[in-house]
Amino acid sequence: MDVSSAGLPASVALLGTGPMGAPIARNIIAGGVPLTLWNRTAGKAEAIAGGRVAASPAEAASEVVLTVLPDLPDVERLLVGAEGLLAGWEAAGIGHPVLVIHGTVSPVAVAAFAAECQRDHGVTVIDAPLSGGTIGAEEGRLSTMTGGPRHVVEQITPLFRLYSSTVAWFGDTGAGSxxxxxxxxxxxxxxxxxxxxxxxxxxxxxxxxxxxxxxxxxxxxxxxxxxxxxxxxxxxxxxxxxxxxxxxxxxxxxxxxxxxxxxxxxxxxxxxxxxxxxxxxxxxxxxxxxxxxxxx
Incomplete structure (x- = not known):
């Protein structure tokens, strides 16, 4: 993973600019990170100043992709098809992307999903649910609970800290959830x-x-x-x-x-x-x- 001089990933996207995703995106942009945005309703992504709005998940494919969506099936749907993340990563030549799941999902299901993504596609899945609500997101003081390979979590922790006051790692994918x-x-x-x-x-x-x-x-x-x-x-x-x-x-x-x-x-x-x-x-x-x- 390429990183900037500040230790931040060089290529980041955020998918899901709803009540939580939008303030997270604004904090990332305020931290000086170039950010690609995608939302099913494009107008919500376009309303965030400073981001590059992608027309599809494939176009948003980056080394680190943050998803701020309600449940795991919402994330799974973003992967497949000509406009999905898997096609986008392949087209961009990104061989080992990191997919971060910020939504609250089943710990059992996300662990199985992570194993499948790593085995079949070389995608590392980090589950990183959030606590603090929309106010915490706006104020950049969320608590982020992470699970996944520790070295990957440590690499992207500087990114998490742009919108989190607490970031903690607990074990394999599913532990955060x-x-x-x-x-x-x-x-x-x-x-x-x-x-x-x-x-x-x-x-x-x-x-x-x-x-x-x-x-x-x-x-x-x-x-x-x-x-x-x-x-x-x-x-x-x-x-x-x-x-x-x-x-x-x-x-x-x-x-x-x-x-x-x-x-x-x-x-x-x-x-x-x-x-x-x-x-x-x-x-x-x-x-x-x-x-x-x-x-x-």
Whole structure:
């Protein structure tokens, strides 16, 4: 892999310029790295100043390709066909590309996918899920949890640090996604606990803003409260990290727990709660919208 004098990869692309991908892209560009962008809806990529917009994944093929997409099948679809990454890497003469998966995916599935990509195509897959939300992405202080060959992760860590305050390596591909599963237990539990607290406060006629100020001053404070607190006050649950994605993550947690021989009672309760929310047609709402079902 060619690197610049700053230790950054010389050829980088980012595929998926949604709520997380767009601020990550802006931070990479601000760090002086030439960046190729691709998004299924081209206008979202074109809105990012300073990047080169590619017409297809094949045209975006670079030594390091970052994908910021919801799930592994979304990444798999980018590889195949005349306009896919595999064709693009071949045309560009890139023999050993690195494919980084920033989305939250199944640890079991991504490990199998990485083995297949390395065996059949010489592509090294790094799973590097993120925590910190869109605010963390905008502020360049995401936590990036990585799995894959350690020497490859170390080579691209200077790139990760352009949008991450914490970068940690945990083992083979899939290990990063297992750490993200641990993270998502805490996130989903905190969102649900705060929703229960706000529902109780509202039903008791209390001022939610004042209640939150007390929580924020003590042991109950959290990044979830800091980033999401206003949603309960305004009863505005549109946009944000969707409940359907939270449910997807909780299913991955169940899968990993089962493979480890564990039963996780809190995660099981959360899975049931978010299944009910999605079944009620509220899966598009921010996950804090679990509050609506609690309020009844």
């Amino acid at each position: 297992t750490v993200k599963a641990c993270n998502q237990i805490v996130v989903a539990a905190t969102v649900t606990a705060l929703s229960e607290a706000m529902a109780l406060a509202a039903a008791s006629g209390l001022d939610l803003e004042q209640v939150q100020s007390v929580l924020a001053g003590g042991l109950a404070n959290s990044e979830v409260l800091r980033q999401k607190g206003q949603r309960w006050i305004d009863a505005d649950f549109e946009g944000g990290g969707s409940a359907k994605n939270q449910l997807k993550d909780l299913r991955f947690i169940t899968e990993v727990a089962a493979s480890a021989g564990l039963t996780l009672p809190v995660a099981g309760s959360l899975l049931a709660a978010f299944q009910a929310m999605v079944a009620a047609g509220q899966g598009h709402l921010d996950h804090t919208g679990i509050y609506l079902g609690i309020r009844g």
